[in-house]
Amino acid sequence: QSALTQPASVSGSPGQSISISCTGTSSDIGSYNLVSWYQQRPGEAPKVMIYEVNKRPSGVSNRFSGSKSGNTASLTISGLQTEDEADYYCCSYAGSSTMVFGGGTKLTVL
Amino acid sequence: QLQLEESGPGLVKPSETLSLTCTVSAGSISSTTYYWGWVRQPPGKGLEWVGTIYYSGSTYYSPSLKSRVTMFVDTSKNRFSLKLSSVTAADTAVYYCARQRKVAVSREYFIDTFDMWGQGTMVIVSS
Numbered sequence: 001q002s003a004l005t006q007p008a009s010v011s012g013s014p015g016q017s018i019s020i021s022c023t024g025t026s027s028d029i030g031s032y033n034l035v036s037w038y039q040q041r042p043g044e045a046p047k048v049m050i051y052e053v054n055k056r057p058s059g060v061s062n063r064f065s066g067s068k069s070g071n072t073a074s075l076t077i078s079g080l081q082t083e084d085e086a087d088y089y090c091c092s093y094a095g096s097s098t099m100v101f102g103g104g105t106k107l108t109v110l
Numbered sequence: 111q112l113q114l115e116e117s118g119p120g121l122v123k124p125s126e127t128l129s130l131t132c133t134v135s136a137g138s139i140s141s142t143t144y145y146w147g148w149v150r151q152p153p154g155k156g157l158e159w160v161g162t163i164y165y166s167g168s169t170y171y172s173p174s175l176k177s178r179v180t181m182f183v184d185t186s187k188n189r190f191s192l193k194l195s196s197v198t199a200a201d202t203a204v205y206y207c208a209r210q211r212k213v214a215v216s217r218e219y220f221i222d223t224f225d226m227w228g229q230g231t232m233v234i235v236s237s
Contacts, residue, residue, distance in 0.1 A: 001173050003156070034213065036223040038157070045206055045230055046149075046157065051223040052213070089157050093220055097162070097170035099147075104156040 004029070004090055004102035011108040017078040020105045022090030023071060028100055030071040034093035037066060037075045040104075041086045049088075050075060077107075085109045112137035114207050114228035122201075122235050128194040132207030132228060139188045140165045145210040145221045146190045148181070150203040151230075158203075162210060162221050163190055170221060197235045204230040 005023040012018040022029070022037075029035055033053045038046035048057055050066035053073065063078045073092070077084055090102040118130035132146070139146060148160040161171040163181045171179045175194070183190040194201060208224040 032215075032220070034215075034220060034222050038224070040157075045227040046224070047227070048223055048225050051211070051225070057225065091157075091159075091224070093222060097221060098173065099159040099162070099221065101149075101157045101159060 001094055001098060001100055004092060004100055006088075006090060006102040006105045008103070009106045009108065011110055012077075012080045013110050014080050014082060016080050017076060018080060018107065019074050019076045020088055020090075020107070022073045022075070022092075022102045024073075024092055024094075024100070025071055028071075028092040028094040029068065029073050031095065032093045033068065035066065035068060035073040036091045037064075037073075038089045038091065039084075039086045040089065046089065080109050082109050112209065112226055114209065114226060116205060116207050116228045116231040118231060118233070120232055120234060122197055122233060123237050124198055124235055125196055128197050128201060128233055128235070129191065130205055130207075130231065130233070131189050131191045133187070133189040134209075135188070137209075139183060139190060140185050143212055145170075145212055146183070147208050147210045147221070147224060148192045149206045149208060149224065149227075150201075151206070152200075152203040160192065160194075160205075164212075199235050202233065202235045204232050206230045 037050040147162040209226040211222040213222040
């Protein structure tokens with residue numbers, strides 16, 4: 001069971017849109033619509049932003065959206081705001097009652 | 111609002127057993143709708159799933175940690191616990207407990223999203 005692959009960093013200017021990819025395999029992302037995304041600010045616990053590929057929890061801005069194609073899931077943030085600057089992690093069900101996280105992506109809002 | 115709080119020693123000696131407890135408040139650990147999990151994060155690194163437990167006592171562990179991990183639940187005290195044996199410096203991390211959604215897909219149940227988290231507790235492995 002290997003970690004999902006995310007870019008180490010992405011950046012964007014306020015108002016722009018960015019996407020963060022999360023690549024897995026046919027044993028995890030490719031087989032289940034059970035991908036979630038977490039935002040983590042320094043010194044804080046992670047917070048779920050997207051679950052089951054594209055569902056948004058109550059209270060999360062509709063600027064956050066999720067999608068999946070094959071073995072790759074994506075998180076898109078539109079209308080970037082300075083408060084979006086954080087680390088983002090994807091997570092997927094990986095079969096046999098196991099979970100796997102991505103390595104994390106640091107988002108910088110320039 | 112449901113809350114989770116981790117507790118346990120902040121310092122563990124190498125080769126000994128790390129023990130942590132997560133106490134759930136304002137909600138029942140015996141809910142049939144949720145599982146309960148542990149996630150850890152070494153300093154400056156990413157998140158790693160450690161394991162998950164159901165109120166019935168069913169457990170699911172990370173393959174990489176399976177030989178050293180034990181989780182158990184105490185429904186009378188509304189808490190669940192983690193034990194990690196034979197620790198080394200590589201086990202130094204912030205340990206989070208979290209609630210996980212239980213999802214039904216085609217009449218089969220799956221562990222899913224970590225939707226509520228504790229604040230985390232730092233555990234250092236050092237002599």
